[in-house]
Amino acid sequence: MGAFFLPYNISFVDIVMTMKLGFIGTGKIASSVITGICNSNIKFKKIIISKRNNKTSLSLKKRFKKIIINKSNQYIVDNSDWVFLSITPSVGEKIIKNLSFNSKQTIISFISTITLSKLKKMIKVNADIVRAIPLPPISIKKGPIPICPPNKKVKNFFNKIGSTIEIKNERLSINFWSTSGMMASYYNMLREMSDWLVKKGINKRDAQRYITSLFLALSEDAVIHSKKELKFLVKESQTPRGLNQQGLNEMTKKGVYKSVISTLNSIHKRLNK
Numbered sequence: 001m002g003a004f005f006l007p008y009n010i011s012f013v014d015i016v017m018t019m020k021l022g023f024i025g026t027g028k029i030a031s032s033v034i035t036g037i038c039n040s041n042i043k044f045k046k047i048i049i050s051k052r053n054n055k056t057s058l059s060l061k062k063r064f065k066k067i068i069i070n071k072s073n074q075y076i077v078d079n080s081d082w083v084f085l086s087i088t089p090s091v092g093e094k095i096i097k098n099l100s101f102n103s104k105q106t107i108i109s110f111i112s113t114i115t116l117s118k119l120k121k122m123i124k125v126n127a128d129i130v131r132a133i134p135l136p137p138i139s140i141k142k143g144p145i146p147i148c149p150p151n152k153k154v155k156n157f158f159n160k161i162g163s164t165i166e167i168k169n170e171r172l173s174i175n176f177w178s179t180s181g182m183m184a185s186y187y188n189m190l191r192e193m194s195d196w197l198v199k200k201g202i203n204k205r206d207a208q209r210y211i212t213s214l215f216l217a218l219s220e221d222a223v224i225h226s227k228k229e230l231k232f233l234v235k236e237s238q239t240p241r242g243l244n245q246q247g248l249n250e251m252t253k254k255g256v257y258k259s260v261i262s263t264l265n266s267i268h269k270r271l272n273k
Contacts, residue, residue, distance in 0.1 A: 019044045022080025024073050026053040029110055030086035032139035036161035038064040048076045074099055085109040096122040103127050112177050113271055116170055130154045133176055138162050148173040178268040
C-alpha cells in the first residue's frame, strides 16, 4: 500500500479543527454534553445548536464563543459533520424522517426508545449511526457513556469527556438505558435526606453540602474498589448492631430494594416495546 500524503499546507490537526458539530435539541443532556465538549481538549470548528430551548441556547452561546444558534434543523444537519439527536422520542418520531442527512456524516442519537433499525429507516442514508447514553455529569467530564454499536471514532470522542463503554448488542444496551432512568430517583433521595437534616436544625446549605459530599465520597470509594463485588462493600460498611446495619435491615424489611428492582423492570419493559 502506498503512503498517504496530505497537501503541503494541510495537517491532520487542520482537518480535525474543521469538524463541525450540530445538536438538534437543547435540553439538559445536550447542554451537558456541549459544556463537556467546550471544556475539553476536543478540537472542533464550531457547534451549531437549535433554538428549541431559547434560554438554554442563549446561555450556551454566552458561555462559549464557538456556539452558533439556528432555528432550522435542516440547516444544522446540512452544516455539521457530526449530528447529535438530543430530543424526546415523540419529537424524534415527527422530525427525523423529514430531515435530509448524508452518508458521510456521523449521527449520534441520545433518544431512549428509538432503536438503531428504526433510526436507519428514518435517516434513509448509509451513515455511521450510533446510540449513546450520556448523563448530566458529562458536563464535568465525569461518568460512563455506553455506545452501541462499537465505533472507534465515537469512542475516542467520548473518552475525552467521560468513560466510553462499547456495547455490541443493542438489546443489552437497553439495560443501561433502564438504569439511567433512576437518576432522578437518586437525586430525590439526596434531597429527602438533606431536607431531613434541615428539619433537625441544620443550615440548608450545610445540609446539602454534607449529603452530596458524603455520597460522592461513597461512590468514589466504590469505583476505587470496583474489582470487589459490591456485596463486600455492603458487608464492610456495617458493624454488628451498628447504625448501618439498622438502616440496611429496616430498608430491606420495608421493601425499598425490591421496589428498586421492580422499577427497573418496569422501565426495561417500556424500553422493549
